[in-house]
Each structure stands twice: as structure tokens, then as C-alpha cells.
Amino acid sequence: MTDATLGTAPGSTDWLRTYSFVRFGFSAAWVALAFSLGLGNPAIAAALLLIYPAWDAVANVVDAQRTGGLARNRTQFVNAVVSAVTTIAVGVALTRGIVAVVVVYGVWAVLSGVLQLVAAIRRWSTGGQWAMALSGVQSALAGAFFVFSAGTMAEPGIGLIAGYAAFGALYFLVSAIWLTMKGLRR
Numbered sequence: 021m022t023d024a025t026l027g028t029a030p031g032s033t034d035w036l037r038t039y040s041f042v043r044f045g046f047s048a049a050w051v052a053l054a055f056s057l058g059l060g061n062p063a064i065a066a067a068l069l070l071i072y073p074a075w076d077a078v079a080n081v082v083d084a085q086r087t088g089g090l091a092r093n094r095t096q097f098v099n100a101v102v103s104a105v106t107t108i109a110v111g112v113a114l115t116r117g118i119v120a121v122v123v124v125y126g127v128w129a130v131l132s133g134v135l136q137l138v139a140a141i142r143r144w145s146t147g148g149q150w151a152m153a154l155s156g157v158q159s160a161l162a163g164a165f166f167v168f169s170a171g172t173m174a175e176p177g178i179g180l181i182a183g184y185a186a187f188g189a190l191y192f193l194v195s196a197i198w199l200t201m202k203g204l205r206r
Contacts, residue, residue, distance in 0.1 A: 033146050033199050035086050039079075040196035046075060047189035054182035065178040066114050069121060070107055072185065073128060077103035095142065099135040102128065118177050122170040125181050129163025151198060155191035162187075 050072055058065035077100045084096035091097075106128040113120035137156030140149040162184050170176055 032087070033203060036143070036146055037196055037199035037203065039083055039086070040192045040199060043079060044189050044192040044196055046079075047185055047192060050075075051182045051186045051189060054178050054185070058178040058182070069110050069114065069125075069178060069181065072181075073103045073106040073110060076132065077101075077107065093139075095135050095139040099132055099139070102131045102135065119170045119173075122166050122173070122176040122180065125184075126163040126166025126168075126170065129159045129166060129184065131163075133157065133159025133161075133163060146199070149195070151191045151194040155188060158187060158191075159184075 050068060054065070054068050058068045080096040080100035080103060081090070084090045084093035084100070087093055087096075090100075106124060109124045109128075110121060113124045133156045135156070136159060137153050140152035140156060143149050143152075166180075166184075173180065
């Protein structure tokens, strides 16, 4: 089945490679901004903390649309909804303090990690999905850690979340490189 409007096959290797490189690029830039500007400026940190889940929502919708539509890709659809709700929850949590933000990010990491794992398993045959499956598991575990230890962390903040996002960026890069190598072997 192909999407005639977009000319892509659902789960196509070319699309997933491009998608993974874009996700890596955005996440790497976000991490760099978080560590360079966000650590010293609460307003920039707050904006970055809102942007990250909002971007994830948009990326999941675009991915689902490029690979057969939202109805066919329920995992990405649910992940987009979870990320959109998380963006709103982060906005509310920002008014309560950084510990609340870390808890919201933790819950999001658990949910989106499980959904990413399911999506990776569904796409396993396209290749490079072992990195996305590993990312999903790592995300869920990190999220659980955030939730259970947010109140006891020495200095929770955007640096903690940026470290988590850096691992996500790395997994997207590994997947993109894996898919590129697979394409070169064809």
C-alpha cells in the first residue's frame, strides 16, 4: 500500500532514514541549546521544555501521515496525543516548579518509550529498529527514574532532561546510519 499523495510506502526505509536524521538533528540542536542557553536562563529553559514535547507530537503526526495515515499508525497517533497533552502539562508544571516538570517529563518518557518500542517492533523488517526499540526501553526506564526520584535529586532541571534527550538523539542517529548502510548494500 502506498500513499499516492506523498509517494511513500508505509514504513519505507528511505522515509525512516530521513525521519531519523531529522529527529537526530532537532534533538541534537535542542540539547545544545539546553546546555548552552537553558542552564543559565529560566525563560529560555521554560521555552525549550515546552518545545520538546510539542516537536515530538508534530514529528509523530508527520511520520504517521508519511507511512499510511493516522488510522493505520495508531501507535504514532497515540504518541502524538500523549506528546501534545505533555506539552500542556509541562506548561502547568512550570508554574509549580522544576520538580513537577521532571515528573511530567518522567511520565511522558515512560508512555512515549513504550509507544516507541511498539512502533519499532511493528517496523522491525525495515531495519535499524533495534536502536529504536532500545531507545523505547531506555526512555521508559529513565522516565520511571525521573518520577520516583524527582523530589530527591540534587539539582533536577533542564540539564537532566537534556541528558535524557541526548540519548534519544543518539538512538535516532544510530538508526539513521543503520538505514543508510542498509540502503547502500541494496
